[in-house]
Amino acid sequence: AQSVTQPDIHITVSEGASLELRCNYSYGATPYLFWYVQSPGQGLQLLLKYFSGDTLVQGIKGFEAEFKRSQSSFNLRKPSVHWSDAAEYFCAVTPINNAGNMLTFGGGTRLMVKP
Amino acid sequence: GAVVSQHPSWVICKSGTSVKIECRSLDFQATTMFWYRQFPKQSLMLMATSNEGSKATYEQGVEKDKFLINHASLTLSTLTVTSAHPEDSSFYICSAPDRGVTEAFFGQGTRLTVV
Numbered sequence: 078a079q080s081v082t083q084p085d086i087h088i089t090v091s092e093g094a095s096l097e098l099r100c101n102y103s104y105g106a107t108p109y110l111f112w113y114v115q116s117p118g119q120g121l122q123l124l125l126k127y128f129s130g131d132t133l134v135q136g137i138k139g140f141e142a143e144f145k146r147s148q149s150s151f152n153l154r155k156p157s158v159h160w161s162d163a164a165e166y167f168c169a170v171t172p173i174n175n176a177g178n179m180l181t182f183g184g185g186t187r188l189m190v191k192p
Numbered sequence: 193g194a195v196v197s198q199h200p201s202w203v204i205c206k207s208g209t210s211v212k213i214e215c216r217s218l219d220f221q222a223t224t225m226f227w228y229r230q231f232p233k234q235s236l237m238l239m240a241t242s243n244e245g246s247k248a249t250y251e252q253g254v255e256k257d258k259f260l261i262n263h264a265s266l267t268l269s270t271l272t273v274t275s276a277h278p279e280d281s282s283f284y285i286c287s288a289p290d291r292g293v294t295e296a297f298f299g300q301g302t303r304l305t306v307v
Contacts, residue, residue, distance in 0.1 A: 111295070113298075118283075118301070118303060119300060119301065120198070120285055120298045120299055120300040120301045121236075121285065121287075121298040122298075123295060126295060167235065167236070171296075178224065178226070178289050178296065179226050179238050179241060180226075180236075180238070180287075180296060181238075182235045182236045182237075183235060184234070184235045185234075185235050187233075
C-alpha cells in the first residue's frame with residue numbers, strides 16, 4: 078500500500094532563514110506528488126506538484142521542491158522564510174493514472190517562524 | 193483556478209442530531225468528489241468517494257450508515273453526519289478534481305463540534 082512519511086512533526090525556523098521540509102513516499106511506481114499548505118481552520122492550498130520532467134519544481138509563494146527517485150523523496154524548500162509561512166504543510170501522493178483524485182497524505186509538518 | 197465551496201464553515205450541534213455539509217464545485221462539473229476527515233493535529237484521512245448518480249464508496253472503517261453521502265448533481269455532494277456524537281467532532285474537507293486538470297481542488301473545510 079502506498080504511504081507518505083513526513084519525518085518532522087514540528088519545525089521552528091527564524092524569519093529569513095532557509096527551510097526544508099522532508100517527504101518520503103512508498104509506492105510501487107512513481108506517483109504524482111503534491112505539497113499543500115493549510116492555515117489554522119482553513120482548507121488546503123496547493124503549493125506545487127510534480128508529474129514528470131524537470132525534477133526541480135517551482136511553486137507559489139517562493140517554494141520549490143525536488144523529486145529524487147533514488148531516495149523516494151520530494152522535499153519542499155524555501156530560501157527565506159516569512160512569518161506568514163507559519164502553517165501546516167502536507168505532502169501527498171496519488172497514483173499516476175489517477176491524478177487529481179483521491180490523495181494519500183503524509184502526517185503533516187507544523188512550521189513555526191520565530192521573529 | 194477551479195473553486196470548490198463548502199458550507200457551513202463551522203457548525204455546533206447537540207449529540208444525537210444530524211448535520212449536513214455541502215460541497216459545491218462552482219465553475220466546473222465533478223462526477224467524483226472526495227470527503228476527508230481531519231482530527232486535531234492529525235493528517236487528512238479519506239473517508240469516502242462520492243460518485244454522481246451512484247452510491248458512494250467508503251474507506252475501510254467508515255460507517256456508511258452514519259456518514260451519508262449524496263451526489264445528486266454534477267456540482268453538489270453532501271455529507272450528512274447522522275446521530276452525531278462528540279467523537280464525530282472533527283474537521284471535514286471535500287475535494288473535487290477538475291476533469292482535464294491534474295489536481296484536486298479543496299473546499300474550505302467544515303469544523304463540526306458535537307456537544
